[in-house]
Amino acid sequence: MMNSKNVLDSVPEEIEMALGVSRQSYRYGAESIVFKARVEELSGQNINLCYQCGACSSGCPLSKEMDLLPSKVIRLVQLGREDPLYSRTIWICSTCFECEVRCPRGIDIASVMEALRQIMLRRKYSEVRLESIDPEKLRGLPQIALISNLRKLMA
């Protein structure tokens, strides 16, 4: 396996600020190719189709809460960068498929979000734990809410 190389010095600061992502993830080579291929495999989507029109981000009802817009997530995956794995965005997405019906390139962005979630969940990261939910609230919740939430967000 090729060592990942930090190419931090070659990235202009303004680009880094514009992307609004952490410095640690500038990598290239085998690792980024593997990551992109893994996302494509899990989602069944061809990430390269995206031409950054932003229709997904403009339609997303939850984009206000996100740290990375859906279109940015797709761009970063195209570049093989793992930043979206550590973003809030993938956990805020409620899989409403608004982006899926809007995408003029036919990419199911909701499935890409799921692929990113799956990578984290399979590393045993849980966004929600049953014991962290207020027992009072738990009693009032319909099963449909609880089961779908834990199916999506608990490892």
Place this chain on the structure above:
Amino acid sequence: MSLRLAYYPGCTLKTNARNYEASAIASSKALGIELVELPRWNCCGTVHALAKDDVMHYIAPVRNLIRVEQLKNSGLVDDGRLVTLCEMCYNTLKRADVTVKEDQERRRKLREVMEEEPPYSGGGVEVIHLLQLIREVGWERVKKRLVRPLRGLRVAPYYGCLLLRPRGIGIDDANNPTIFERLIESLGAEVVEIPFKAKCCGSYQTVHMGHVASELSYRILRQAVEGGADVITLACPLCEYNLGERQGEIRGLFPDLKYIPVLYFTQLMALAFGLEDSVGLEMNNPDPRPLLRRKGFP
């Protein structure tokens, strides 16, 4: 002679949404459809397994589809259709069927792990939503069955997500749906269009990000109130929880919001068909009864 069809209730229809189930069964009967509850049904999984290598989460929905084929073979239902009420059940079961049919590799794996069940190849069961069935039966038959047309009632339809999306699964045009509007008109009520009629209500994020779900739901509710709607109607128990049950909490964050009752579309049907015993309005929160009484409905 009524049409007998297999019916899949799903978890919440037996608890928080009993009014949805009771009113659906009664109003379907009025339209000549007998909903036969699927024997030995189990959880559908609530959310479709989107990961392309996922096999495990197909077992539950596929097992339900096998039960439908068995029910069909026993002759207790007239064809291989499965009627669903909950949007999430509809989506999960429908997509499981499509995946099993199209994905040879996963079909093979599923057969291996489900060796004690008869094999299911996909396509043998047609998963439909009750709204589709009513559209097929025809709006004319709905109009003919009216005992108490909902004249003067202004209804804002709310589709939610999974009735219309994703592409190829939704029951109507994702950008310009009309099925709810047609039903409301057929019942004699007036349609109030809201721009966010198909925007997410917050879905399962309501469990741990209540404020986010509240904000999304608030926008939908406010549009309905400002549009002059008396009630909102919908087809999903999770949307009902977010828009109805949690309205008090939403008002805590947004005190300018006026209460607006939220009813399942089947409750409106039962009301218009004169099936008072099956409407189950006492389970709705906020209580729609004072408003309906004011409007002249018992």
